[in-house]
Amino acid sequence: MRTIRTAAEVLEAWLDHLRVEVGASPHTVAAYDRDVHAVLAWAGAPHEAPLGLDRDGILRWLHAERRQGRAPRSTDRRLAALRSYLACALAMGALDKDPTAGLVPARRNECLPKVLSKDALRRLLESIDREGPVEVRD
Numbered sequence: 001m002r003t004i005r006t007a008a009e010v011l012e013a014w015l016d017h018l019r020v021e022v023g024a025s026p027h028t029v030a031a032y033d034r035d036v037h038a039v040l041a042w043a044g045a046p047h048e049a050p051l052g053l054d055r056d057g058i059l060r061w062l063h064a065e066r067r068q069g070r071a072p073r074s075t076d077r078r079l080a081a082l083r084s085y086l087a088c089a090l091a092m093g094a095l096d097k098d099p100t101a102g103l104v105p106a107r108r109n110e111c112l113p114k115v116l117s118k119d120a121l122r123r124l125l126e127s128i129d130r131e132g133p134v135e136v137r138d
Contacts, residue, residue: 007040014088035081055099058082062103076105 015033018024024032042061043053065075082100089095116124129135 010089010092010094011036011040011085013092014085017088018084031077032081032084035078036085039078039082053086053099055103058099058103072105079103079105 011033014036015029018029018032019026039061040053042064043057062075062079065078079100083098086095086098086100090098
């Protein structure tokens with residue numbers, strides 16, 4: 001059995017896993033590939049021993065993402081891709097432990113949709129043409 005030694009080898013095996021076993025779309029595979037490459041490039045480890053990424057390095061990367069003003073959803077997507085990549089590396093024996101274990105996605109301020117005022121709702125309902133059967137149904 002061949003030992004996987006580099007991040008590039010793990011990355012290729014993981015991308016194959018996404019394509020073949022997961023059945024991910026080419027767009028998803030390409031996006032995950034870009035995301036993981038961005039994290040590894042930031043860490044200076046695109047072709048080094050996989051996985052010289054440790055928990056502190058990942059926390060520094062997350063902090064850098066926030067400092068650069070990256071949207072929390074984008075950072076969360078990159079973190080999800082990295083977790084999937086590292087889970088594959090762990091399963092292949094290229095990694096002893098998952099440095100992302102226990103990390104939680106960034107907390108986002110989720111905004112509730114604005115509601116219509118009673119007056120606006122009344123005007124909306126009064127504007128409906130109720131002449132035909134389709135209009136009455138809708």
